[in-house]
Structure formats: C-alpha cells, structure tokens
Amino acid sequence: xxHTYRAFSVVALALxxxxxxxxxxxxxxxxxxxxxxxxxxxxxxxxxxxxxxxxLVWRARDRVGSLQPQPTAWMTLPILAAGSLWLLGGMVSVxxxxxxxxxxxxxxxxxxxxxxxxxxxxxxPLLFLFFGVPIGEFMLPTLMHYTAEFTVxxxxxxxxxxxxxxxxxxxxxxxxxxxxxxxxxxxxxxxxFVGALYAYLHYTSFKRRLLFMxxxxxxxxxxxxxxxxxxxxxxxxxxxxxxVGVDHLLYGWxxxxxxxFLMFWIGGRWQEAPAPVVPQGEAAQGDQARVMRxxxxxxVxxxxxxxxxxxxxxxxxxxxxxxxxxxxxxxxxWIDSPGASFDYRPVYAGARAEISRxxxxxxxxxxxxxxxxxxxxxxxxxxxxxxxxxxxxxSMKDVSLLRTxxxxxxxxxxxxxxxxxxxxxxxxxWHWYRINGRSLVGDVEAKLRLVLDRLLGxxxxxxxVVLATPEGLDEEAARARLQAFLxxxxxxxxxxxxxxxxxxxx
Numbered sequence: 001x002x003h004t005y006r007a008f009s010v011v012a013l014a015l016x017x018x019x020x021x022x023x024x025x026x027x028x029x030x031x032x033x034x035x036x037x038x039x040x041x042x043x044x045x046x047x048x049x050x051x052x053x054x055x056l057v058w059r060a061r062d063r064v065g066s067l068q069p070q071p072t073a074w075m076t077l078p079i080l081a082a083g084s085l086w087l088l089g090g091m092v093s094v095x096x097x098x099x100x101x102x103x104x105x106x107x108x109x110x111x112x113x114x115x116x117x118x119x120x121x122x123x124x125p126l127l128f129l130f131f132g133v134p135i136g137e138f139m140l141p142t143l144m145h146y147t148a149e150f151t152v153x154x155x156x157x158x159x160x161x162x163x164x165x166x167x168x169x170x171x172x173x174x175x176x177x178x179x180x181x182x183x184x185x186x187x188x189x190x191x192x193f194v195g196a197l198y199a200y201l202h203y204t205s206f207k208r209r210l211l212f213m214x215x216x217x218x219x220x221x222x223x224x225x226x227x228x229x230x231x232x233x234x235x236x237x238x239x240x241x242x243x244v245g246v247d248h249l250l251y252g253w254x255x256x257x258x259x260x261f262l263m264f265w266i267g268g269r270w271q272e273a274p275a276p277v278v279p280q281g282e283a284a285q286g287d288q289a290r291v292m293r294x295x296x297x298x299x300v301x302x303x304x305x306x307x308x309x310x311x312x313x314x315x316x317x318x319x320x321x322x323x324x325x326x327x328x329x330x331x332x333x334w335i336d337s338p339g340a341s342f343d344y345r346p347v348y349a350g351a352r353a354e355i356s357r358x359x360x361x362x363x364x365x366x367x368x369x370x371x372x373x374x375x376x377x378x379x380x381x382x383x384x385x386x387x388x389x390x391x392x393x394x395s396m397k398d399v400s401l402l403r404t405x406x407x408x409x410x411x412x413x414x415x416x417x418x419x420x421x422x423x424x425x426x427x428x429x430w431h432w433y434r435i436n437g438r439s440l441v442g443d444v445e446a447k448l449r450l451v452l453d454r455l456l457g458x459x460x461x462x463x464x465v466v467l468a469t470p471e472g473l474d475e476e477a478a479r480a481r482l483q484a485f486l487x488x489x490x491x492x493x494x495x496x497x498x499x500x501x502x503x504x505x506x
Contacts, residue, residue, distance in 0.1 A: 007068060008061040011118060014069045015057065018113045018301075022106050025305050029086070029102050032095060036134040042186045045193045049132035052197070056125035067118050071297035075112030079300065082108055083307040090311045092450045092460075093383040100133050105304060112300035124200050131196070136189050143183040143221070150225040151178070151232060160236060166402045168421070174240050176232055177400065184224030191220040191260060198264060212267055223259040318377030323500045325353035325374050328492030334359050334485070337367040344420075344427050346466045347393035348373035350382035353500060359485060366478075368485045370493065371466040374500045376459065378450070384433065384462045385443045385450075391429040391466055392420045402426065407441050410483055413490060416441040417479075419471065426471040428478040430486070434463040434497050461504060463497035 023030050037046035082104035089097030107126050111119045119126060144167055152164045155171065163170045168177040195216025199209040330336060337360035345356060351373035358367040375384040388394060392401040403419040408430070415430035433440045436453055440446045450460055467485060471478045486493075 007066045008064050010068060011064055011114065012057070014113050015110060018109050019106065021301060022102075022109055022304055025308050026086070026102050026105070029098050033099050033102070033132065033134060037132075040134065042136070042189060043134040045190055046132045046134060048193075049129060053125050053129055056128060057122060060122055060125065063121050064118065067121065069113055069118060069297075070115030071295075071300060072112050072115050073296040073299050075108055076299045076303040078108040079105060079112065079303045083303065087307050087311050087314075088451050088455075091315055091454045092447055093378055093380045093386070094447060095380070096135050100135060103130055103133050109300060109304050113297055128196065128200075131193050136185055139185055139188070140180055140183050143185055143188070143224075144178045144180070146221075147182060147184060147225055147228050148178040151176075151228045154225075154229040155232060155236075158233065160233070166419075167400070168402060171232065171236050174235055176235070178228065179400075180394075182224075182228055184221060184227075187220040187224050188217070191216045191263075194260070195263075198267060202267065215263060215267070219259060219263050315379065317379070318505075320352075321503060321505055323353040323374060323376075323503045325355055325372065325500050326496060327355045327357035327370060327372070328489055328496050330359055331488035331492065334361055334488060336360075337365075341365070342367040342369060342424075342468075342470065344369060344422055344424065344468055346371055346391045346429070346431070346468070347395055348384065348389045348464055350378075350386070350389075351375055351384075352377075352382075355496075359489075361484070364481070366470055366472065366481060368481055369466070369468040370485075370489070371468070372463055372493070372497050374461070374463045374497060376461045376500075376504060378460050378462070384464055385446050389464075391418050391431055391468070396422075398423045410486060413486060414439060414441045415467075415486075419475070424470075426473075427468050428471045428475060428482065429466055429468040430482050431464060431466040434465065434494070436461070437498070459501075459504065461501050463500075465493060465497060 033046070036043050038044075082101045086098050086101035086105065089095070089101060107129055110126055114122070148164070148167045148169065152162050152169050155162045155169075160171055167179075168175070170176070192213070195213055199212040199216075203209045203212065337358040342358055348354065348371075353374045354372065356369065356371045358369055360367045373384070375382065378384060392399055400421050401418060402421050406417050408415050408417050413432065415432050418429045418431075420427045420429060431441075433446045435446060435449050436458055438449065440449060446462070450462070454460060467482050469478050469481050469485075
C-alpha cells in the first residue's frame with residue numbers, strides 16, 4: 001500500500017506541474033475563463049470543475065496501483081491542433097475557440113506527460129475537465145424558440161387564447177416573452193454537469209451511463225418547457241398577482257430542483273454494484289528505458305509553449321489613425337430626413353469609424369436609416385462580429401428580436417432581414433458585412449473569412465452596413481422601402497465602406 005501511495009504521489013506531482021506549465025503560458029485565457037465562471041450564472045459550475053477533477057483523481061488512486069508516468073511524445077500532434085485553434089481564435093478574437101482550445105491543450109498535455117496506461121485509468125477525470133469550457137450560449141436561440149412554441153401550444157391546449165409573434169405572445173390579461181433567462185440553457189448545462197458525475201459514480205456499464213446522459217439532456221429541456229407553461233398559467237389564473245417579475249425565476253429553479261431530484265431517484269433504481277478495484281501493475285524497466293521515456297516529455301512541454309509567442313508576434317496592436325468614412329449623398333428622388341423622426345440605432349461597439357444618416361423620398365415621410373461601422377486591427381472589444389453587436393443588441397434597453405433573422409437576395413445583394421421591437425415601434429432591418437471586397441451575411445461565415453484572410457496575410461479591414469425603417473404594421477411596404485433605397489444607393493454604399501481602406505497606414 002505504501003508503494004501504491006508513493007506511485008500516486010508521483011502521478012499527482014506530474015499533473016500539478018503540467019497544469020502550472022500550461023497555466024503559465026496561457027494565463028490570460030485562463031483568467032478570462034475564470035472571470036466567466038465567477039460572473040456568469042450559466043457557467044458558475046465551472047468553479048467546481050477543478051476541485052471535482054482533483055477529487056476524481058484521488059478517488060482513482062487505488063486503481064493507479066504502481067503505474068508511473070510514461071510520457072508519449074506523439075501527443076504533440078493533438079497539442080499542435082489545439083494550439084493552432086487557440087492561435088486562430090486569438091487572431092480573430094473568438095474567445096470560445098480559445099477557451100475550448102485551452103482545455104484541449106491541458107488534457108492533451110496531461111496525456112502526453114502521463115502516458116496511455118495512466119490516461120486510460122484516469123479517462124473520465126480527464127474528459128470531465130471539458131465541462132469547464134464556458135460554451136453553450138449558441139443554443140440560446142434554438143432553446144428559446146422551442147420553449148415559446150411549446151408554451152403557446154400548451155396554453156392553447158388548455159383553452160387559453162394566445163396571439164404569438166416569435167418569442168412574444170399575448171394572453172387576455174398579460175403579455176409574455178421568452179428571454180434568455182427562460183431558455184433553459186442553465187438547466188441543461190447544470191444537468192449535464194451533475195448527470196455526468198452521477199452516471200460515472202453509480203454505473204459501471206457504458207450502456208447505462210449513456211442512457212442516463214440521454215435522460216440528463218431530455219429532462220431539463222422538458223422541465224423548462226413545463227416550467228414556462230406553468231408560470232404563464234399561474235400568471236393568467238391569478239390575474240398576474242403571482243409568477244410575475246423576479247419570483248417566476250425562483251419558481252423555475254424550485255421546480256427544476258424537484259425534477260432533478262426525481263431524475264436521480266429514478267436513476268438510483270438502475271444503480272449497479274461498484275466494479276472491483278484492480279490495481280495496475282507496471283512491468284520492470286531498465287534505467288535506459290526510463291531515461292528515454294522521461295525525455296519524451298520535452299517535445300510535449302515545448303509544443304505547449306509554442307503558440308503564445310507566435311500570437312504576440314502576429315497580432316501586434318495597430319495604433320489609432322484618422323479614418324475617412326462618409327455617408328453617401330441622397331440619390332435622385334431621395335432627401336435627407338431629420339434624425340429626430342427616427343432615432344433607432346444598431347449597436348456596433350469598438351468600430352474605428354461609424355456613420356448614421358436618415359433618408360426619405362419626396363412621396364413618403366417614412367425614413368430609411370443607413371448605419372455603417374468600419375473595423376480594422378480587430379481584437380477583443382474592437383471586433384465587428386461579437387456578442388453585443390447587432391441590429392437587436394442585448395445591450396439595447398427594451399429592444400428585442402421579434403423574428404429570427406432570414407437571408408434575402410435583392411439586386412444581387414444578400415442581406416439578413418430582422419424584425420425588431422423597439423420602444424418607438426417595430427423596425428424592419430437589413431444588414432450585411434463587407435470583408436476585403438466581399439459581401440457576407442452570416443456571422444460564422446464572416447469569422448471564417450477573417451481567419452482565412454489573416455492566414456493568407458491579408459488585412460482584416462471590414463464593415464457592417466445596416467438599413468432600417470419603421471415597419472408601421474405594413475411589413476411589405478417597409479420591405480419595399482428598403483428595396484427602393486438599396487436599389488438607388490447600392491453602388492454609393494459600397495464605395496463609402498471601401499473608402500476607409502485607403503487610410504490604413506502602409
């Protein structure tokens with residue numbers, strides 16, 4: 001037993017030193033992840049990931065037996081892949097890519113230092129580390145959509161008349177909407193985190209573990225749908241005296257807690273007896289073999305340290321410089337419209353230059369807004385495609401997306417159309433991106449294009465163009481207004497957003 005604990009202490013020391021080595025090189029990314037854990041309710045479970053990993057490793061100490069680390073040099077290949085992802089994420093300011101890449105680097109480095117025999121014994125603790133990646137908010141639109149659809153369906157099934165428009169719906173005595181806090185993503189991530197631990201600790205067969213993880217996915221989604229339905233029904237039946245405001249979130253968590261408790265109670269009925277602990281023995285090795293094994297750790301550690309200096313070299317900050325960005329003059333048949341008549345503005349933070357101008361026709365007083373923002377030398381807090389930027393930014397008070405964006409093509413120009421609710425009324429918007437002379441509409445497509453351009457040594461000068469007009473309860477008329485404006489100003493808009501590239505210092 002003493003020999004077993006001595007062997008385990010070597011494993012624990014190897015894990016600790018590898019962790020500190022990776023953390024030292026990627027400290028800024030690690031600090032960003034820790035900040036999200038600390039400030040985000042959705043990812044607060046991340047604070048428990050490292051302590052849980054340590055406990056899981058300690059729990060496996062008897063199965064480690066007399067195994068010793070046997071570094072595997074070819075693990076530099078997955079480290080190279082993860083490091084490249086981290087590098088690309090840093091070049092185009094995609095924090096999620098860097099966060100995932102850091103955990104992939106960490107796990108790959110652990111496997112490279114420990115070797116395959118030890119890594120197989122510690123497979124679940126190593127994979128469990130990926131729960132620390134603060135990712136999952138990409139599911140928000142889908143989860144919000146289906147939550148709204150189920151709630152409206154259940155209300156109608158209950159005999160409650162409902163008028164629905166996207167994520168918003170109206171019952172006879174109240175107006176409701178599905179917001180991010182109602183999406184259920186917090187419940188889903190928390191259920192997966194706890195469910196994975198439960199399945200590992202209570203089952204031994206892969207089939208039962210996989211089945212329970214399926215339950216851990218399905219139950220929180222269904223529970224969130226029922227939660228949303230019950231909350232609206234409580235508000236409807238009580239004439240909005242209960243289940244409104246902050247308290248409906250509390251009711252949601254209580255309901256979810258009961259559901260998770262029942263899920264674990266049911267899962268306990270399938271519990272299997274723990275597998276017998278079989279300590280792993282290690283074949284004797286000569287001194288020369290041990291030295292060669294030890295030297296294999298060097299390429300692993302060197303590869304880990306390769307990428308931060310490369311990013312620092314490639315991503316040197318670009319100093320401020322004057323930018324010439326001007327709105328095009330009104331085309332024939334169009335005039336300037338007073339800004340006070342239409343004060344909606346999209347949010348695109350971190351731009352080097354922005355313009356906003358209202359236009360109208362001689363026949364109609366309904367304005368069309370042209371808003372453009374130009375970016376260069378993009379990095380965190382100064383990137384075009386980023387959370388918080390958009391026609392319906394979460395940072396805009398009392399502004400929400402009524403209809404999920406869709407892509408239209410008009411006169412050869414692809415645009416992304418959105419219908420937005422604002423305090424001044426509903427607004428129809430079109431927007432698209434210009435990146436190195438190309439027009440794009442998708443956020444993911446724009447990010448990938450920026451990655452490719454940076455790899456090819458091209459500049460990252462980019463622009464976003466937004467056209468907006470009041471819907472006025474006549475969507476077709478608003479769409480026709482945007483079409484007429486784009487038809488008259490397409491060439492001038494393109495020229496305007498391409499002109500700032502001439503200001504870039506050479």
